[in-house]
Amino acid sequence: MTRPRSFPLDLLAATAAVLLVVAAVVVGRTVYTYDDLIVGWPPLLGRWDPHLGPGTPAAVLVAAGVAAYGPAVAARLPWRALLPAAWGTALAWTWSLALIDGWERGVAGRLTTSQEYLSVVDRWHDVPATLRDFNGHILLHSPDNWPAHVAGHPPGATLTYVLLDRIGLGGGGWAGALTITVGATACVAVLVAVRALTGERLARRAAPFLALAPAAVWMGTSADGYFAAVAAWAVALLALAVTRRSPGWAAGSGLLFGLTCYLSYGLTLFAVIAAAVLVLGRRGVRARPVLLAALLAGAAVVPVAFTAAGFDWWEAYRLLVTRYYEGAAGVRPYAYWVWANLACTVLITGLATVAGLRRAGGVLLRRRAGDVRTGGERADGERAGEVRLAFLVAAGLLALLAADLSGMSKAETERIWLPFALWLLAACAFLTRPRGWLTAQAVLALLVNHLVATGW
Numbered sequence: 001m002t003r004p005r006s007f008p009l010d011l012l013a014a015t016a017a018v019l020l021v022v023a024a025v026v027v028g029r030t031v032y033t034y035d036d037l038i039v040g041w042p043p044l045l046g047r048w049d050p051h052l053g054p055g056t057p058a059a060v061l062v063a064a065g066v067a068a069y070g071p072a073v074a075a076r077l078p079w080r081a082l083l084p085a086a087w088g089t090a091l092a093w094t095w096s097l098a099l100i101d102g103w104e105r106g107v108a109g110r111l112t113t114s115q116e117y118l119s120v121v122d123r124w125h126d127v128p129a130t131l132r133d134f135n136g137h138i139l140l141h142s143p144d145n146w147p148a149h150v151a152g153h154p155p156g157a158t159l160t161y162v163l164l165d166r167i168g169l170g171g172g173g174w175a176g177a178l179t180i181t182v183g184a185t186a187c188v189a190v191l192v193a194v195r196a197l198t199g200e201r202l203a204r205r206a207a208p209f210l211a212l213a214p215a216a217v218w219m220g221t222s223a224d225g226y227f228a229a230v231a232a233w234a235v236a237l238l239a240l241a242v243t244r245r246s247p248g249w250a251a252g253s254g255l256l257f258g259l260t261c262y263l264s265y266g267l268t269l270f271a272v273i274a275a276a277v278l279v280l281g282r283r284g285v286r287a288r289p290v291l292l293a294a295l296l297a298g299a300a301v302v303p304v305a306f307t308a309a310g311f312d313w314w315e316a317y318r319l320l321v322t323r324y325y326e327g328a329a330g331v332r333p334y335a336y337w338v339w340a341n342l343a344c345t346v347l348i349t350g351l352a353t354v355a356g357l358r359r360a361g362g363v364l365l366r367r368r369a370g371d372v373r374t375g376g377e378r379a380d381g382e383r384a385g386e387v388r389l390a391f392l393v394a395a396g397l398l399a400l401l402a403a404d405l406s407g408m409s410k411a412e413t414e415r416i417w418l419p420f421a422l423w424l425l426a427a428c429a430f431l432t433r434p435r436g437w438l439t440a441q442a443v444l445a446l447l448v449n450h451l452v453a454t455g456w
Contacts, residue, residue: 007432010355014440017346017354024343032336037411038328041452043340044347045412049453055099055106056450062092063212063442070208071434079200082207083188089211090184098180098220100449107176110221110456115148117161117223118175124162131155132310138319140326149223151323155311156262156302157223176221183225186422187211189232193239194426197280197392199385202429208438209356209428214445215348218415222456224264228419231260231270235423238274238295242281247294254298262302265317266408267419269399276395280388321408329410337410344413345400348421350444352437356427357397360390363430389429396423415456 021043028042040047066089077085098106112118123144124130137144138151145151150158161175169178187210195203219225234256241249257274260267303313324330346354367387400420403409409416431437448454 006359010358010431013354013358014351017351020339021343021346024340027336028340032333035331037332037336039411043337043343043411044414044448044452045455046452048451050451051100051453052450053100053102053106055096055101058092058096059100059446059449062089062096063439063446066093066208066212067435067438067442070212070438071205074204074207079195082204083191086191086207086211087184087188090187090213090216091181093212094180094184094216094220094225097216097445097449098176101453103173105453107180107221108172110172111161111175111179111223112172117150117158118165118172119147120150120158121162121165121170124158127159127162128309131306134311135316135319138316138323140323148327152320153264154262154313154316155306156259157227157264160223160226160263179223179226180220182229183219184229186219186225186229186232186419187213189229189236190422190426192236193232193277194389194392194429196236196239196243197277198389199381201382202385202389205431205434206426206429208434209352209441210422210425212438212441212445213348213422213425214350214441214448215418215421215425217445217449217454218348218418218456222415222418224415224418224456227260227263227267228422230256230263231267231419232422234260234270235273235277238277239281241291241295242277245288245291247288247290250291250294251298254295255301256298257295258299258302262306262313264419265320266403266416269402270419272399272402273392273395273423276392280391324408329408332410334407334410338404338407341404341409341411341413341417345417345421345424347444347448348414348418349424350441352428352431352441353424355437356430357393357424359430360393360427363387363390364394386430389426393424393427396420396426400424412455414454 024043025041028037028039032042034040039045070089073085074082100106110116134146134155136142137146139145164170164174164178187207190210191203191207194206213219219228234253237249237253237256240246241253257270260270306313363386367383367390397420400417403417403420404413428434428437
């Protein structure tokens with residue numbers, strides 16, 4: 001996995017990433033004004049606000065514990081114990097970071113602001129009627145137009161919190177708790193997929209980095225953390241389907257992929273990651289064409305249900321594009337955000353991920369394409385697993401870059417790209433000296449959360 005010059009090159013890649021972030025901050029604060037970028041602390045949506053909070057001691061303890069013992073524990077725990085341990089660690093990390101801002105500002109109040117989902121729960125007394133009329137409130141000049149986040153997503157996102165309210169768990173506290181709890185399972189889903197497609201050794205190496213991700217700053221409490229988990233489990237079930245040749249897993253994966261598309265329009269780009277999984281497991285697909293049939297059947301369930309209820313996804317997306325440029329996106333300069341978005345990605349994935357991506361690129365360059373397609377029949381099992389992991393990570397990066405170039409993600413990508421970021425974190429499995437890199441990940445998250453009052 002390593003070569004003599006690997007670590008210096010890792011540091012060089014990390015240094016370049018630091019310079020990218022610095023450039024985004026300096027250019028954002030000197031070349032542009034707030035009225036140009038409409039973010040308080042470019043490239044992040046937030047404001048400079050050094051502070052401590054009740055979550056500070058817990059966050060430091062979790063970070064220190066994972067950095068010191070995470071790699072060894074991940075290597076030794078039985079696999080069935082490792083998954084709940086990773087979830088529990090991710091929960092502890094996310095909750096402690098969120099509570100640095102206190103209960104109200106860090107959790108309970110996040111999803112209740114005027115632009116968030118809970119602000120419209122009372123307008124969903126008649127769910128079928130609201131779905132039929134949903135598109136009539138997307139544009140800014142429409143009567144009773146939806147707030148930004150509601151208008152910017154298919155109704156599945158808002159409906160999640162409406163249903164939570166209907167079962168008696170209303171308010172920002174319950175919504176925040178659900179979002180954090182479900183969002184933390186995303187790291188488990190990525191581990192399941194990585195193990196199924198590349199082998200257990202690489203999944204174990206990735207586990208501490210997924211549990212201690214800087215992305216947790218925004219996973220608690222942005223609804224995009226919940227979206228990330230749904231999308232991640234769709235991929236994980238697909239990975240199980242193609243490696244175990246199970247139509248049941250394929251149908252479950254399709255169902256979650258369908259739901260993903262009704263949570264966020266941009267997550268249709270997860271088709272790129274799904275295609276990579278199918279390529280990596282194509283022998284199973286060819287041997288059992290019923291897997292594809294089950295996948296497609298499952299994927300049709302949610303779209304058919306929403307369409308039957310009167311919601312037109314395609315019309316809604318067309319209206320959203322208009323609404324997008326009616327608002328902040330019509331002002332925010334593409335020339336800045338097309339590269340500053342990548343600086344945001346550095347902040348949510350960390351310098352370890354940058355180094356891991358560098359190594360993943362090296363793995364792909366050193367291997368022939370045949371190793372990916374055949375699962376490494378012409379290579380030993382360990383190197384074949386590395387090639388497959390690099391291929392999977394590259395698919396996640398490709399999806400993210402497509403979102404970037406589309407211009408439909410100008411700013412706020414520290415939350416919007418959480419679903420893609422989790423798959424980049426898997427590249428940390430390639431790193432040596434994991435304790436040092438985990439420390440760097442934790443320090444970054446702690447600095448951001450303590451120095452900036454983030455928007456989520």
